[in-house]
Amino acid sequence: MNYLAVSGEQSLMDKLEILSDAAKYDVACTSSGVERKGSGQGMGNCAAGGICHSFSSDGRCISLLKILLTNECIYDCKYCQNRCSNDIPRATFTPEEICTLTMEFYRRNYIEGLFLSSGILQSPDLTMELICRTVLLLRSKYHFNGYIHVKAIPGADPELIRRTGFLVDRMSVNLELPTAEGLRNLAPNKHRKNILAPMRQIQTGISANREELSLYRHTPRFVGGGQSTQMIVGATLESDWQILHVAESLYRKFDLKRVFYSAFVNVTGDKALPSLPGGPPLLREHRLYQADWLLRFYGFQAAELLDEKRPFFNVMLDPKEDWAVRHLEHFPVEVNRAPLEQLLRVPGIGVKSARRIVAARRSANLTFGDLKKMGVVLKRALYFITCGGKMMYPVKLDEDYIVRSLTDARDRVRFGSDGMTYRQMSLFDVEQFSLPVSPAEKLQDAVGQF
Numbered sequence: 168m169n170y171l172a173v174s175g176e177q178s179l180m181d182k183l184e185i186l187s188d189a190a191k192y193d194v195a196c197t198s199s200g201v202e203r204k205g206s207g208q209g210m211g212n213c214a215a216g217g218i219c220h221s222f223s224s225d226g227r228c229i230s231l232l233k234i235l236l237t238n239e240c241i242y243d244c245k246y247c248q249n250r251c252s253n254d255i256p257r258a259t260f261t262p263e264e265i266c267t268l269t270m271e272f273y274r275r276n277y278i279e280g281l282f283l284s285s286g287i288l289q290s291p292d293l294t295m296e297l298i299c300r301t302v303l304l305l306r307s308k309y310h311f312n313g314y315i316h317v318k319a320i321p322g323a324d325p326e327l328i329r330r331t332g333f334l335v336d337r338m339s340v341n342l343e344l345p346t347a348e349g350l351r352n353l354a355p356n357k358h359r360k361n362i363l364a365p366m367r368q369i370q371t372g373i374s375a376n377r378e379e380l381s382l383y384r385h386t387p388r389f390v391g392g393g394q395s396t397q398m399i400v401g402a403t404l405e406s407d408w409q410i411l412h413v414a415e416s417l418y419r420k421f422d423l424k425r426v427f428y429s430a431f432v433n434v435t436g437d438k439a440l441p442s443l444p445g446g447p448p449l450l451r452e453h454r455l456y457q458a459d460w461l462l463r464f465y466g467f468q469a470a471e472l473l474d475e476k477r478p479f480f481n482v483m484l485d486p487k488e489d490w491a492v493r494h495l496e497h498f499p500v501e502v503n504r505a506p507l508e509q510l511l512r513v514p515g516i517g518v519k520s521a522r523r524i525v526a527a528r529r530s531a532n533l534t535f536g537d538l539k540k541m542g543v544v545l546k547r548a549l550y551f552i553t554c555g556g557k558m559m560y561p562v563k564l565d566e567d568y569i570v571r572s573l574t575d576a577r578d579r580v581r582f583g584s585d586g587m588t589y590r591q592m593s594l595f596d597v598e599q600f601s602l603p604v605s606p607a608e609k610l611q612d613a614v615g616q617f
Contacts, residue, residue: 186236192434233282235249236285244354246353248434283318314392315334316339317337317338319332320365322361328368332372332390340365345405348403353403366421366423369390374422375389394421398428400448400455401430401431408469409478415469431443458472465487465518491512498551514548515544515548519542524538527541545559
């Protein structure tokens with residue numbers, strides 16, 4: 168069967184509706200969308216068709232056209248909406264159609280780039296060839312220089328992946344499930360070895376290209392934005408501890424830019440899948456993203472956050488709070504003397520605020536008022552820090568007490584004339600409850616602001 172010929176019977180808008188909806192479960196970029204018809208009295212309208220949002224390294228929000236090349240698939244993964252045994256409307260774009268959509272969306276300033284994924288059409292080689300042809304057309308015929316992120320198809324010819332890598336900004340290979348056992352149970356047509364092979368090829372290609380660029384400035388870039396992957400959370404029985412160790416290993420061995428976590432949504436109703444009476448495990452997904460951030464930017468290791476005896480995060484606390492209350496021997500931290508690495512482990516102190524603290528204390532001793540201005544979340548940090556050897560308020564370094572204070576508004580520290588009993592602390596009245604400040608300290612505080 169010629170799938171591309173059959174797909175020509177559908178209109179371009181029909182295909183866009185089917186294939187943008189089919190792409191929503193791939194979270195290798197941060198997605199959001201809304202559909203809103205024009206009222207006739209204002210200007211413009213909003214269509215959900217395929218627009219998603221990602222973020223650049225400098226923090227800019229980038230709008231992308233997020234679609235599948237096809238939702239046809241030869242595999243029968245039990246968790247996938249596009250599995251071959253699923254009775255759903257099918258569609259396949261031609262390379263020219265994707266180019267037309269991308270350019271027309273770009274000209275209208277709807278998007279800044281393209282995110283292209285795909286089911287497996289007839290074979291991995293054919294699918295990867297169509298993706299490569301699409302990107303080549305965009306770059307050479309349409310002279311499109313915007314951002315392009317595509318999927319590398321496991322099992323495809325390495326030469327096709329190599330050629331595509333010189334045309335795109337980022338590539339990703341979905342690991343899908345954290346362990347090989349989970350993959351065997353739910354995706355029997357897929358093999359861990361086939362998934363890791365293109366990951367290794369992309370990593371090797373990026374490394375070799377980096378060396379070439381250092382010698383020859385005009386060498387074409389190979390996957391200049393790096394590679395990423397995605398894991399489904401909650402479809403199988405792996406613990407947070409296992410998932411986090413897999414992510415840490417991927418960062419270390421394959422030099423990934425991001426590991427994305429996707430809360431499992433039961434869209435097929437297969438008996439082998441968990442029923443999830445409470446809905447998708449979104450809070451668990453959120454905690455894994457927070458822990459992933461700690462691995463990448465805060466100097467934590469997976470073994471510090473979880474272990475075999477305690478394999479799941481406490482969903483009531485963020486992972487840094489959870490670690491801190493279990494390691495109170497490291498606290499309180501004196502913000503005027505502690506090294507950057509130690510400040511980064513304090514709940515409520517982020518990377519930017521930690522660096523601001525290190526820079527500002529060179530010229531003045533910092534107060535709690537200064538910390539508030541630097542972006543420190545004092546309602547979390549106050550249990551773990553001192554300024555000038557004094558805590559902000561009299562609190563107990565006790566795990567149960569701090570956990571209750573962080574999780575239950577009724578048990579949060581309340582302050583009044585006796586320091587403990589009258590009203591709840593607010594970030595907006597830190598100044599009012601600060602320790603007495605001498606004239607010399609006020610002068611130092613003023614100098615520190617500059």
